[in-house]
Structure formats: structure tokens, C-alpha cells
Amino acid sequence: MDPLKRSPPPCPSPRPSSPRTQPCEMLGHVGIETVLDQLKIKAMKTGFEFNIMVVGQTGLGKSTMVNTLFRSKVWKSTHPGTGVSMPQTLQLHSETHVIEEKGVKLKLTVTDTPGFGDQINNDKCWEPILGYINEQYERYLQEELLITRQRHIPDTRVHCCVYFVPPTGHCLRPLDIELLQRLCRTVNVVPVIARADSLTIEEREVFRNRIQQNLKTHCIEVYPQKCFDEDINDRILNSKIRDRIPFAVVGADREHLVDGRCVLGRKTKWGVIEVENMAHCEFPLLRDLLIRSHLQDLKDITHNVHYENYRVGRLNASHLLPRGPGWVNLAPATPEQLTSPRPLRACRRPHDDSEEESGLSMANPRPASS
Amino acid sequence: MAMKMTCMSSQVSDDEQRKREKIRSLTMCGHVGFESLPDQLVNRSIQQGFRFNILCVGETGIGKSTLINTLFNTSFEDCESSHFYPHVKLKAQTYELQESNVQLKLTVVSTVGFGDQTNKEESYQPIVDYIDAQFEAYLQEELKIERSLFNYLDSRIHVCLYFISPTGHSLKILDLLTMKNLDSKVNIIPVIAQADGISKTELQKFKMALMSELVSNGVQIYQFPTDDDSVAKINAAMNGQLPFAVVGSMTEVKVGNKMVKARQYPWGVVQVENENHCDFVKLREMLICTNMEDLREQTHSRHYELYRRCKLEEMGFADVGPESQPVSLQQMYDVKRQEFCREVQRKEEELKRVYVQRVREKEALFKEARRELLAKFEHLKRVHQEETMRLEEKRRSLEEEVIAFSKKKVASEVFQNQPFLAVGSNLRKDKDHKNSNFM
Numbered sequence: 119m120d121p122l123k124r125s126p127p128p129c130p131s132p133r134p135s136s137p138r139t140q141p142c143e144m145l146g147h148v149g150i151e152t153v154l155d156q157l158k159i160k161a162m163k164t165g166f167e168f169n170i171m172v173v174g175q176t177g178l179g180k181s182t183m184v185n186t187l188f189r190s191k192v193w194k195s196t197h198p199g200t201g202v203s204m205p206q207t208l209q210l211h212s213e214t215h216v217i218e219e220k221g222v223k224l225k226l227t228v229t230d231t232p233g234f235g236d237q238i239n240n241d242k243c244w245e246p247i248l249g250y251i252n253e254q255y256e257r258y259l260q261e262e263l264l265i266t267r268q269r270h271i272p273d274t275r276v277h278c279c280v281y282f283v284p285p286t287g288h289c290l291r292p293l294d295i296e297l298l299q300r301l302c303r304t305v306n307v308v309p310v311i312a313r314a315d316s317l318t319i320e321e322r323e324v325f326r327n328r329i330q331q332n333l334k335t336h337c338i339e340v341y342p343q344k345c346f347d348e349d350i351n352d353r354i355l356n357s358k359i360r361d362r363i364p365f366a367v368v369g370a371d372r373e374h375l376v377d378g379r380c381v382l383g384r385k386t387k388w389g390v391i392e393v394e395n396m397a398h399c400e401f402p403l404l405r406d407l408l409i410r411s412h413l414q415d416l417k418d419i420t421h422n423v424h425y426e427n428y429r430v431g432r433l434n435a436s437h438l439l440p441r442g443p444g445w446v447n448l449a450p451a452t453p454e455q456l457t458s459p460r461p462l463r464a465c466r467r468p469h470d471d472s473e474e475e476s477g478l479s480m481a482n483p484r485p486a487s488s
Numbered sequence: 489m490a491m492k493m494t495c496m497s498s499q500v501s502d503d504e505q506r507k508r509e510k511i512r513s514l515t516m517c518g519h520v521g522f523e524s525l526p527d528q529l530v531n532r533s534i535q536q537g538f539r540f541n542i543l544c545v546g547e548t549g550i551g552k553s554t555l556i557n558t559l560f561n562t563s564f565e566d567c568e569s570s571h572f573y574p575h576v577k578l579k580a581q582t583y584e585l586q587e588s589n590v591q592l593k594l595t596v597v598s599t600v601g602f603g604d605q606t607n608k609e610e611s612y613q614p615i616v617d618y619i620d621a622q623f624e625a626y627l628q629e630e631l632k633i634e635r636s637l638f639n640y641l642d643s644r645i646h647v648c649l650y651f652i653s654p655t656g657h658s659l660k661i662l663d664l665l666t667m668k669n670l671d672s673k674v675n676i677i678p679v680i681a682q683a684d685g686i687s688k689t690e691l692q693k694f695k696m697a698l699m700s701e702l703v704s705n706g707v708q709i710y711q712f713p714t715d716d717d718s719v720a721k722i723n724a725a726m727n728g729q730l731p732f733a734v735v736g737s738m739t740e741v742k743v744g745n746k747m748v749k750a751r752q753y754p755w756g757v758v759q760v761e762n763e764n765h766c767d768f769v770k771l772r773e774m775l776i777c778t779n780m781e782d783l784r785e786q787t788h789s790r791h792y793e794l795y796r797r798c799k800l801e802e803m804g805f806a807d808v809g810p811e812s813q814p815v816s817l818q819q820m821y822d823v824k825r826q827e828f829c830r831e832v833q834r835k836e837e838e839l840k841r842v843y844v845q846r847v848r849e850k851e852a853l854f855k856e857a858r859r860e861l862l863a864k865f866e867h868l869k870r871v872h873q874e875e876t877m878r879l880e881e882k883r884r885s886l887e888e889e890v891i892a893f894s895k896k897k898v899a900s901e902v903f904q905n906q907p908f909l910a911v912g913s914n915l916r917k918d919k920d921h922k923n924s925n926f927m
Contacts, residue, residue, distance in 0.1 A: 141583070141584040141585075142562045142583045142585055144562045144585055144586075144587065146561045147561075147587070148776060149776050150587040151589070152776070152778070153538060153781055154533070156780060156781035156782070157533055157781055158530060159719075161525070161526045166522075166525050188514070189520050215513065215514040216513045216514070217520070219516070219519075219522055219523045222522060222523045265800050267793060269789050405520075406521070409522050410521040412528075413522065414531075415532075418638075422637075430633055434633060
């Protein structure tokens with residue numbers, strides 16, 4: 119029983135390395151699962167943030183859609199997009215609200231783009247949009263690089279961009295394709311067919327298929343991106359969503375009486391189009407995707423992928439330039455940096471290498487095995 | 489480096505920010521559905537898994553491993569430590585635990601050899617170094633250009649359980665010194681170990697003495713948070729019961745009609761989970777069930793931020809310059825870089841110089857050796873030549889002698905062939921004899 123021989127040697131490396139994990143059986147209840155409740159309590163106390171941007175031509179019902187999504191009058195009456203006067207150039211208009219539901223506080227920021235695509239010459243009309251998005255990333259980056267940081271960095275980055283496609287019934291226009299190609303690399307984009315009440319169900323299906331074809335041809339990855347599916351359940355769930363993208367939606371903020379029920383809808387001479395009725399339009403799908411099931415995922419992808427891409431680009435480029443503030447030698451972002459599209463990379467999970475290779479190429483979607 | 493960061497209350501800053509941004513509260517006319525947000529967050533956390541890192545500081549044999557086993561109700565394989573280590577070291581092991589759908593990766597770091605040395609001045613330094621190393625690793629990852637923070641296996645210490653020996657009087661100096669050095673780097677929860685050796689009255693006195701000593705020496709131990717209503721009351725009550733007196737045991741003893749974890753003595757049974765006997769249940773409740781998330785958050789937002797700030801300031805970076813202008817640290821960075829390049833160059837030249845010198849010395853040595861060899865060779869050659877000449881001379885002289893003798897012989901033969909032949913025959917015979925003798 120030599121005491122020196124029996125003891126294991128103390129670990130020389132500074133960090134415990136992960137291959138040494140050993141699964142252990144617990145003989146009884148300890149209470150580890152209460153950490154979930156602790157998380158919930160903490161989250162409810164700090165509240166949530168969500169930033170959404172709506173992009174589309176004037177008159178497609180963007181403001182109404184936002185009102186319908188959040189069941190309130192998000193825009194003040196002097197909002198430039200409400201058809202009072204058409205703005206001459208593209209302006210970005212943001213409003214922030216705090217909404218609460220069953221103890222959960224949500225700080226919602228909605229950014230509208232009145233004047234998009236309305237001019238005669240729409241060349242480079244995406245630049246203010248991309249500039250705004252990158253400016254939010256820049257703001258977050260500057261906050262993150264400070265020596266004395268705030269406890270909770272205010273998150274103004276755009277988590278989701280809803281793109282409204284006009285219901286022509288044919289296919290995506292060149293303007294749409296150009297914008298989508300650029301936007302998809304910087305932010306999560308969810309395209310929707312606006313004012314879908316002017317299309318019949320069959321026309322909608324044809325339009326939808328054509329749009330999906332267009333997206334595939336031009337290598338545009340909209341949310342939910344295939345390369346970020348983490349496991350088989352995600353893939354099944356997201357494939358169902360991907361089949362129905364773009365959703366055909368109708369927005370309405372007035373209530374009408376139908377069969378004794380009070381429903382949100384648009385009243386026309388030939389009937390009432392119910393917004394929440396799946397037979398009439400796909401608004402519930404959009405609402406569920408954005409709010410009820412994938413909100414956290416949208417934020418995660420923005421933070422882990424899009425923001426990281428931006429950060430890598432900025433930090434790599436800035437050390438070549440001679441001057442700049444900030445301790446990490448960050449030069450002020452040039453306009454090219456703010457608007458040039460970057461390739462979509464940075465997979466979420468490192469062991470998903472096989473997925474990443476087929477991420478941007480036109481690989482056939484793998485059939486989801488049940 | 490005893491800088492204590494004052495953390496702003498998030499409530500106040502929120503209101504201020506709200507006023508600044510002119511955010512209005514909105515009332516909704518219907519159900520939107522985002523009350524599922526906390527559930528979404530929780531689902532994502534479950535997918536990612538949880539990590540918790542505990543550091544146990546205490547003398548050898550005080551019961552660190554036993555307490556961890558009892559806390560997590562499992563037997564982590566371990567063997568007894570020796571008392572003869574010359575320095576304090578840290579031993580880290582990671583375990584995977586699963587309870588319902590929560591996966592926890594638990595890392596337990598224990599000190600080895602703490603308090604065993606005769607000279608304990610440097611005992612706390614390895615602990616501080618280890619904690620700093622974990623912060624440093626995280627900082628390095630955060631500063632990388634291409635980083636993956638969401639994948640990073642967090643090894644920063646979330647809580648330090650400090651085991652105090654149950655002397656019954658006061659803190660040992662070593663404990664005080666160590667805690668003072670650790671309190672700005674990690675959440676410290678002091679526990680009185682092996683509390684089955686103290687009676688109840690002694691325990692009360694001991695606890696009060698310990699707390700007053702900690703307070704009077706300015707040691708900041710972890711206070712359970714009281715700002716959230718749901719846990720404020722219980723946390724406040726527990727704060728008054730610090731430090732917890734604990735007993736650890738994995739052996740089961742039959743008490744009444746069930747088996748409980750306990751330690752059996754001839755005079756009675758100390759039950760681990762009996763609140764009258766010790767504070768183990770309180771410790772488990774506070775550490776795991778109520779405040780695990782808060783411990784992790786404090787580590788990240790307070791201790792890590794403090795470390796990061798100090799480290800960056802040490803490296804010479806700052807947010808504002810002497811006239812409160814944002815400093816163009818690009819210049820500082822450039823200057824440092826140039827300095828570094830110059831240093832590198834200087835070292836290179838130094839090395840080159842040393843190398844050249846050594847080469848020259850070696851060359852000189854070789855030349856010397858060569859010269860010596862040549863000289864030797866010359867010398868030997870000369871000696872050889874002299875020898876040869878001497879031998880030549882000897883040979884010549886010998887030959888001359890031989891010629892002279894043969895001449896003499898011929899002459900004598902001629903002389904004998906004359907009239908004195910008869911007389912000389914005897915003489916000749918004699919001479920022959922002489923010659924034959926001579927031959």
C-alpha cells in the first residue's frame with residue numbers, strides 16, 4: 119500500500135480535454151433538470167428581442183401584414199408607406215415596440231422599406247437595405263469589441279427579412295432575383311407571395327413551383343436553409359416548410375362576422391377572405407414559422423452564421439488599412455464592404471461536413487428517411 | 489488586481505434605454521403566440537447540452553470526492569490521494585450525466601496536495617493559474633477571427649467549493665489567504681467539511697466566527713441572488729445559513745425501515761439527507777436546483793468580463809485615450825508590431841553572429857591540427873632519410889673492408905708461392921690454419 123504508487127498522477131494540461139468524458143449512472147434523482155426552469159425564469163426576466171424587416175414594392179400590403187402578424191397597430195399613422203405620398207427614394211423606417219403575452223416580454227423592431235422598387239431606374243436599390251443590415255452588424259461588433267462591455271449587448275441585427283413577391287403568377291422578376299441573391303447571403307430571407315387573394319388555388323401552386331425552380335436555378339438559399347439542418351427531425355420538419363415556401367399570404371387588420379364568428383379578414387363583394395383559414399391563405403404557416411416555432415432559430419442563425427461571416431470579413435479586411443479606431447484596428451467600414459455579398463459559409467455544427475459541401479450547389483434534396 | 493466591477497441593474501438600464509429610443513408599449517388585440525419563446529429557448533439549450541464546472545479546494549482527506557459523489561448521487565471512480573506531493577496540483581475529470589432529457593457535462597477539478605506542504609506560501613498560486621488559464625482559453629477563442637463560440641466546450645470554473653476544516657474556532661490562515669486570492673475570479677461557496685465532528689451549539693458559534701472573519705477581511709463569497717421574486721425568499725434565507733456544514737457519504741445504512749445514506753458510529757448514525765443532522769440538502773438545493781444557471785451567468789458576465797478587461801488593459805489597449813478621444817489603437821498596434829519585428833530581427837542577427845563565430849573557431853582548430861600533422865610528417869621523413877644515409881655509409885665502409893681484405897689475401901697467396909715453399913709449407917700450413925681460423 120505504497121501511498122505514492124496508488125494515487126493517479128495529477129493532470130498536467132491546463133484544460134480538461136473532452137475525450138476523457140465518461141458517462142456515469144446516477145443512482146437517484148439529483149435535480150439537474152431544474153436547470154431548465156432556471157433558464158426559463160431568467161429568460162422571462164430579461165425578455166426577448168426580435169427584429170424583422172419587410173421588403174417589397176409599395177402597395178403589396180407589407181404594413182398590413184405586420185399589423186396582422188402582431189395583432190396590433192404597429193405603425194403610427196404618419197408612416198410614409200401607408201399610401202399618403204409615394205417617397206422619391208428608398209427610405210428605411212424602423213419602429214420598436216415592447217409587447218407582452220403571458221409574462222413573456224418581447225421587444226419587437228420592425229423595419230419597413232417604402233419606396234423599394236418604385237423608381238424608374240431600380241439599379242442598386244438594394245444598397246440601402248444591405249447597408250442598413252450591415253450597419254446593425256457593425257454596431258454589434260463595435261459593442262462587442264469594447265474593453266468594458268455592457269452586460270447585455272443590445273441586439274438590433276435583423277433576424278429575419280420577409281420579402282414580398284408581387285402576385286404576377288408567372289415567375290420571379292430580375293429585380294427580385296438580384297435582391298434575393300444578395301440578401302440571402304447576409305440575412306435570413308423568407309419570401310412570401312403577397313396579396314394572394316388575386317390568385318386562385320391552382321394559380322398559386324403553379325406560381326409557387328415556378329418560384330421554387332427560380333430559386334434553385336439561381337442558387338438562392340432562403341430560410342430554412344438546408345445546410346443548417348442539425349438532425350433528422352429538423353430536416354423532416356424543415357423539408358415540409360421548404361415545400362410550401364413561398365407562402366401565399368393575405369393580410370388584414372379588420373374583423374368581420376362570418377357564420378357568427380368574429381374573424382380577421384378582407385371583405386369583398388364575393389365573400390370574406392379569412393386570414394386565419396388555411397383553406398383561404400397560408401398566413402398561419404407564416405405566423406407559426408416566424409413566431410411560434412422558429413423565432414429562436416432565426417436569431418441563432420443570425421448570430422452564429424451571418425454575424426460571424428460579417429465579423430470575419432471585417433476583421434480580415436481591416437488590418438490592411440492604415441487607420442482606424444478601436445483596439446482591434448478596425449477601420450471604418452467602406453461602402454463596398456457594407457454592400458458586397460459574401461459567400462454563405464460557416465456551418466453550425468462541425469461534424470456536418472457532408473452537408474456543407476452540398477450546401478450551395480444544386481444537389482438534389484435527400485429524401486427524408488422516416 | 490483587486491478591482492471589483494459594479495454591475496448595473498438591468499432594470500434601470502432597460503428603462504433608460506427605452507426612454508432614449510422612444511419605444512412604446514403595444515397592446516395586442518388577439519393571441520399572437522410568442523409565449524412559446526421560453527420553450528424554444530429551452531429546446532435549443534437541451535439540444536446543445538449543459539456544462540457545469542466545479543472546483544473543489546480543500547486539504548487532502550477532507551472529503552472533497554465523497555461530497556461530490558454524494559451531491560450527484562453517483563460514484564465517480566477515484567482513488568485516495570497521497571499526502572506527499574511537493575506542490576499543489578489540480579486534477580480535472582469530466583463526466584456525462586443524464587437526467588430525463590437534460591444532458592450535463594460535469595467537470596470536477598480538485599486540488600491535490602493542498603495544505604500538505606511545510607511551506608504553504610505558494611499553495612494558492614496553481615489554483616489561480618488554473619482558473620486564469622480557463623479564462624484565457626475562452627478569451628483566445630473569442631478573439632479569433634474565425635471562431636466557433638457556440639461549439640466551444642466551456643471549461644471556465646462556475647463555482648468553487650471551499651472546504652473548511654472543522655476546527656471549531658476560526659479560519660486557518662491558508663484558507664483566508666487562498667479565498668482572498670480567489671474571490672475576484674470565481675464564485676466561492678464555503679462549506680464546513682466533516683461536520684459530524686461538531687455539535688450543534690459549537691456549529692452556530694463556528695459559523696458566526698467564520699462569517700465575521702470573512703466579512704472583516706473583505707472576502708467576497710457568492711451570495712445567492714435575491715432579485716428575482718420567485719427565488720428571492722429562499723435564497724435570502726440560505727444566505728443567512730452560510731457556510732453550510734456538510735457530511736458526505738455514499739454508504740447506505742438502515743434507519744427505521746429504509747436505507748439512507750449515512751455514516752455509522754457506535755454512538756449513532758449521521759444521516760446525510762436529514763436536515764437536522766447537516767446542511768447537505770440545503771447545499772444541493774442551492775447549488776443545483778436553484779442557482780446553477782445564475783452561477784454560470786455570474787461567471788460569464790462578471791468574472792470573465794473582469795478578467796478580459798484586465799487582460800486587455802494589461803496588453804495596453806483602452807477604449808478612450810488621455811483626452812477622452814477614442815484612441816486610434818491602430819497606431820499602438822503598429823508600434824507594438826514594429827517593436828516586435830525589430831526584436832525578432834535583432835535576435836536573428838545575434839544568432840547569426842554566434843553561429844559565424846563558432847564556425848570560424850572550428851575552422852581555426854582544424855587548420856591548427858592539420859599544420860601539426862604536416863610538421864610531424866616532415867620530421868619523420870627527415871629522420872628516415874638520415875637513417876638511410878647512415879646505413880649507406882656503413883655499407884660502403886663494410887664493402888671497402890671486404891675489398892681490402894681480399895687484396896691482402898691475394899697478396900699473401902702470391903708471397904707464399906715463392907722459394908720458401910718447403911719451409912713455408914709448415915708455415916703455410918700454419919698460415920692455412922691461421923687463415924682457416926681467420927676465415
